[in-house]
Structure formats: structure tokens, C-alpha cells
Amino acid sequence: MDSRNHLYLVDGSAYIFRAYHRLPPLTNPQGVPVGAVYGYTTMLWRLAEDLHKADGPTHLAVILDKSSITFRNALYDQYKANRPPPPEDLKPQFPLIRDATRAFSLACIEEEGLEADDLIASYARAATAQGWDVTIVSSDKDLMQLVGQCAQGGTGCVDMLDTMKNQRIGIPEVVEKFGVPPELVGDVLALMGDAVDNVPGIRGIGPKTATKLIVEHGGLEGALAAAPTMKAGKLRDSLIEQADMARLSRQLVALKEDCPLPVPLEDFSLGPIPPEPLAAFLSTHGFTSLLRKLGTPAPAAAAAPAGDSPAAGKAATPAPAESTRQPLPTWPAIDRDAYPCVQTLEALQEWIDRAFAARLVAIDTETSALDSMRADLVGVSLAVGAGQACYIPLGHRGTDMFSEVPRQIPREAALAALKPLLESAAVIKVGQNIKYDLTVLARHGIAVAPIDDTMVMSFCLDAGRSETGLAGHGMDELAGRHLQHTTMLFKDVCGSGKKQISFAEVPLPDATRYAAEDADVTWRLHQLFAPRLADEGGTRIYQRVDRPLVPVVAQMERHGIRVDREQLANLSTRFAAEITRLEAVIHEKAGGPFTIGSPKQLGDVLFDKLGYKGGKKGKSGQYSTDQSVLETLAGQGAEVATLVLEWRQLSKLKSTYTDALQAAINPDTGRVHTSYSLVGAQTGRLSSNDPNLQNIPIRTEIGREIREAFVAEPGHVLLSADYSQIELRLAAHIADVAPLREAFEQGEDIHARTARELFGEVNRDTRGRAKTINFAILYGISRWGLATRLGTTADEAQAMIDRYFERFPGIQRYIHETLESVRANGFSETLFGRKTWFPRINSGTQAERQGSERAAINAPIQGTSADIIKRAMARMLPALAEAGLPRVKMLLQVHDELVFELPEEDVAAASEVIRAVMAGAAAPSVQLTVPLGVEIGTGRSWGAAH
């Protein structure tokens, strides 16, 4: 049995800098960046795996830098003075390195006033003196001085291990790098200096010359002494003039080998690594692959319905969200009356300190209105644990005109105190729809980061799962579903309708109960959702796509877009006159006045009073009068139908656009600020509201004029960049349809290509029909639906579908496999792992079931497209900044289009960046087999940019 001890000394600080730059910016389920920590953890794992091997470690310690000020600064005040501060998203990872080390039950050594290098040198010397072998896990060139070194009287040997290159560094490798043996490395370093550590060396001498001099003269002192005899020149002069700098440098690079050892060597002895603390750590940070390796039974990837083949006719409802995990943690029940109202700066500071200590705080802002761009801040609530919540009133008025303003911390003072917490990279701020709070606080100069959002987390876990509402991710609903708690409703404190009061008028005790409860609930929901995301495969989409998008979308909303009020007002006037004229004519033709806007009255007039044929009554017993019905009537010569269609178009444009948009202009900014919902569409798309800027007219000439009113600031232009045919491209990729893929690669007209495949010839008619069929495929096809659209019979439509499947066989396979998978698992998935649930996919009601099937076929395609543009949006601002284009503002997203506002002179450069980011947005996560085409246009108005 080999009894020789082998000590591994891990240079932890140096490692994480390297890991940070080499690994992608991962974040853990709490949103803390952990890319470097992950790299560090896998390295420790690999070292631990060598434990049982003959030449593996018997002892191991991780050595960290503690402070930046060391004895070397006393020698040379410029030492390491040039070093830039670590990146913001690396800072919060430093303390986690200790957590990781402790999780492996390994020793972690750091000492004030010493660099890790000195501790490593001292431990190495002490170990070799006792005959131990030492491996230094690092690739730091300063440490190469120690290689091979045996302490006097000792017999142990030192080598190094570069875990990233998986390379052992012994004496030969050092000689190869420096041209000298390890004991002369210090001399070479002293001559050449080190830009990173700001070791001066001798100006003009680099590694080559330094090595040459040291080899020729046997060492630094030899080289300096020989300088006067060298041939005259710059090198000779430098050596003579800067000899003192070289000697100083020699001292700086020398490693201190006699530091007192804070922990005796024997304490580094390795035993089996206890799995529990390690498992807890891996789970906290979502390192699921390592967790699996640990042998912990991995939780089910997703909650599948019990049994594979549900009884026919009986709805197989996938297990509800709350039953997929362990029972609720043992939290105290929510007690509204226990929350403190914070009214002094001292009390506030205590809460801020607690939040810093907890490193995660739930936050909620209370305001005077729903529009985050107009609302005034009324108060802030915080939660640092279950039941550990408070409310900080900031803008409350008296409850009526006779009462006093309640005691509050002055708003600016409170915000100044909160700002460091809200902006600290080391503390996660959790909110329920935190985009709202981000905007409100940004208007007070606070840039809240990093963040987590329980609403978005819920969406990534349970989109489509709610049987009831469409949204299903509101706080009140989540509290009921996951915490079995009925929250206090807004209308409970503010009332509703005419009697509704502003939150600023709510008495403090009520406001505290309501607001602090929201923060408490948010904190608890976060605790439930974070591990679920890791367990159920939601981490990827949440961390990589949706969470990074939150601040980006918040900023787009804050930018808003300029609209020309006068232009809209002119359109409104024009439309009004035309509507009035049409109204008179329609009433005349109808033989009397009626409300044209009432479908009921219109139906009665058309089909009963005027006696037109073809009226169909729906289940409400009312005639349908929609566009297609009116068009049919118009085709049969009913002039009144044509007039009503015109009237409808103008009414729509006026009320929904030209009137409403004028009212939507924010008086402070003079711009229109939409609000995007991050959980609005089950497929993962954004939706836009108040006002909806995703449905501004474009398809008709008259509607298009409204787009002209969206304009750029003087000296600027609007730039519109849209993905061309992205959903068809994705269908071609996902279903692996070779002819379609090929057509996209060749840049062909895709509908024309489809026409050629289906009909053998391409003309206006066949291309149009092919286009209809292509869309039908994306939407989940039915022969009746297609027949209606094509104006043909169901049989002919079916023949066309058969032909399509025959020419593009991948499509049929995609549909089949998608449906099988959704029936079995309850959800569909995008290429980036976004799930959409279909609780009615196995419904006994045919209409319900077929509806779910069509949606399920469409969801992976529409959803993947949404993922891609979201990734492009998250990358866009950094990419523009890096390209020196900080003035380019991203304003709007319309599903496959992004709208920017930028100075005219930036157009050419910005176009290239925008195109590159959008076209490359799937990579590297997904390698598409079709190119993503991006079309760009610019102009003074949105209309002109198309």
C-alpha cells in the first residue's frame, strides 16, 4: 500500500476568472450568475473523482485571495494598480466559491494580507519538507517557480495541473515555456515584468530577451552585472538604468514561502465526500447534471398524467401543478396583522440590512394607477422570508380632506436608502410582474437588478395549464393554487367602480396588510417555483430567454414611440365625415334609422326587413353579419352590404386607432408607451396592450395611413427589421422538409415553390392557393377550413392536403409525432424547451379535442419563433453598445418585427448589427438547417420604413 501523501493545492481565485471567461453566462434558479461557479464545481468534481486513484490526492485544500492589499503594495505602491474591477456578474460568484468548496466538505484557506500564491508556496514547502508530493492546481506562471522544488531535507516533489487543458506541468513543461528551469523563472519574470500585475520589469524587454539574458548570464544578478560589458545600445542602457526596477520586480514576483500556516496540513486529509451537503448545493444552483451523477434519484422530468392511455371519452387532465412536488414547506401561515409599517429611516435600514444578509428580497411597489409610465409611487413592500415582510409608505395622503398626512419617511430619503439594495448585484430582487416595478423605480433613477419574476416563472412552468382563465398567472390566482391562501384583493382596500379611491388614500394599517402580504406571497411563490423550474426542465427557457427579457422589455416600454397627434386628428376628422355620410346612405337604403354598430339590429335589417338570402343564425339565435357574410351579399349586388363594410372599416380605424392613440400620448414624454405582457400568449409570444401596438393597420391602403403617424424624432429615423417567413422556415426545419429547406437555402419564393410541388405550374392562382395551404399547415389543418378558404369542396381540399403530405412527408410525421407526444405528456415543447400545456387534448368533446390538436400543432412553431426573437431582443442592446451604437433605441416588437429609432448617420452600421443578431438568434443553442432571413427598411415614419 502506497503510504506517500499527496497534497493538492487548488488556486481557486485564479480558476474562477478563467472559468468566467470560458463558460456561458449561466444563472441559477434564483437568477444569480453562476457560470464560473459551475466551472469551479465541475473542476472540484473531477478532482474528487481521482480520490481513490493511486496517484490521486490524499489531502486537498482550496486557497483563495482574501484582499487586494498585501505586503507587495508596501514594496511597490503600483503593484496590481492597473487591474480593472471584476465584471459585475462575476462579483456575486466569489462568495459562492466558498459555498461550493464547503459543499464538497473541503478545506478553504484565505488570509488577510497574503496572496493565494504565497499561501500555496508556504504549504507546498511545508508538505515537501515532510516528504509529501504536491500538485498545484493552477496554470499561473508565477507558481511555476515552485515546480520540482523540494524543501531542504525533504523528498517531496511539486508539479502543477492545468485542469482546463488537462495538462500536467513538470520541469520539462516549465523549461519549454520559459527556456529556463523553475528556479530561474523568477529571474526571467523580473526582467520581462507583468502587465496584468503591473510588475514593471525592464522596459523593452519581453519574454524572449529575458530568457536569453538569464540563460547567458546564469541569473538576474549576473545579467545586471554584465550590462556594462555588453555592446552599446538600448538594451545595455536599459539594463543599467533600470537595474533597481528589475531588483524590485524580482522581489515582487518572489513567493513568500514562510507564511504561518493558518490550518495544519493534516487537517486537509480527504475522506469520502458526504453527499448530502453537496446535493443541497447542486440543487440550489440548478446543477442538475451533476446532481444526477451524484446518484440522487432525479425528480420526474415532468408531471405526466397517470397511465398512458386515458379512458376514451374521459378528459385526461394532467396532474395539477401543485401536486407535482413535495408538500408545502412548513411556513408560518400568512398573518396580515403581523406586518410592520416602516415609518423611520432607522427601521428601514434594518430591513435593508436583512435583505442584504438574505441575498434575496421580494419587492412590490404600490402606486396611484395601473399605467407604470404615469403612476405615482405610493409605497414599497419588502419580504425577506416567509412572514417576514413590511410596508414602507412613501406617498400616502390623508384619507379625506380633513385628515392629516400620515407619518412617512420622506420619499427621496427612503429611495436613496433603498437604491444600493435594489441595484446590488449580490441581492436578487423578486417581483410578481416585476417589469412594472422596474419601470416605476427607473422613473426615480433606480436601476433594479438582478431580478426574478414569479409571474414569468409560473408562465415557464404552467403555460396553458390553467383550466379557467387564459392568463392564470396573476398573484391572487397563484396564491390560491400554490399556497392555498386567499389574498386580500385590491378592491378590498380601494373599492371599485365610482367609489374607487387611490391607494394613496388608503389608511396605513390597511395598506400595510395588503401590500406586505403581496411581498410575502411573492417570496413564498419564488421558493416554490425556483426548484420546480430545475426539476421540470424550465430552467433553460426561464433563465436563457424569458428572465433576461424582462429588463429589455421594460426599457422598450419606457422609450415609447413618437406619434404625430396632428396627423391622427386630421385622419379622425376625415373618417368622421365619411362615417356620417355613409350612415345617412345606409339608413336611407334600410328604410329607416338603426344602430349600424349593433350586429343584432344589422342582421335583422339585412335578412328580415330587406329580405336578403343566406342569413345564418349562430347558437345565440342571431344572424351573423361578419365580413365574409357581408362580402357574399355585396357580391350578390347588395349595395348596403358594401356600404356597411366601409362604415365598419372607418369606425374601427377611428375608434381603435386615430382617436385612441391621441388619447394614449403620455403628457410627460409626448410619446405613446404600450405595455407588453410577458405571459399573454400561451405559445410564448408577447402581447401588447394599453394601447395595443401590435395590431396597427397595414393591410389596407387607408389603414396604412395610420402607420405614417408613427414617426422618429428630428434627425432620427425609424428602422423596421422583420424575419421573413420565419414560421414556415421553422416548420421546414422542425419537420425536416427537404424541398422546403432547399427552397429557403436558395432564396426562392416559398409559396411559388409550394405551387410548383403541388400543381406543377406557378401562376398567380396556384401561388395564392399554395400560400393558403402553407398557412393552413402551420395552423393545424382541417379539410373544411381549407375548403372554405379556397372556395372549394371538402373533398378537393382533402385531395390537396394528401398531395401536400405526399410531396412534404416530414409534415405528416411532425403532426403525428407532436400529437402523440402531447397526448402522452400533456404539453408541447419548442426547440428551446418552452412548454405549452393542453389540458383538453384528450377531451371527450370532439370540438374541444380538435381545437387543442390544432393549437398543439401550431404551438411548437409559433413558440419557437417567439423564442428566437426574444433571444435576439435580449442580445440586441449589448451588441449595439459593443458596436459603438449606444444611441440606437429598440422601441417595438410585433412578433416577427423589431422597430428601432436611431440617428440617421447610424443607419448603415446599425442595420448590420441588427441583421446579424436577428439572423443568428437561434445559435448556438439550436443549429437551424434553414437560414433566417431578415428584411430591413428605414424611413421617417413606421409606414415609410416598410
Add this chain to the structure above:
DNA sequence: GAGGTCACG
């Protein structure tokens, strides 16, 4: 609040 209609991708 529901239903009908229509604006967009």
C-alpha cells in the same frame, strides 16, 4: 360581462 367583430402576426 358576454358576444360579435376586426385590427395585427
Add this chain to the structure above:
DNA sequence: GACGTACGTGACCTCT
């Protein structure tokens, strides 16, 4: 033979 007439949204209007 009935089912119901393509996927995903949000806003406005009328009527109950």
C-alpha cells in the same frame, strides 16, 4: 351523421 369551420392576440361596441 353531427361536430363546426385555421393558430395566436387585444380593443371597441352593443346589449344584458
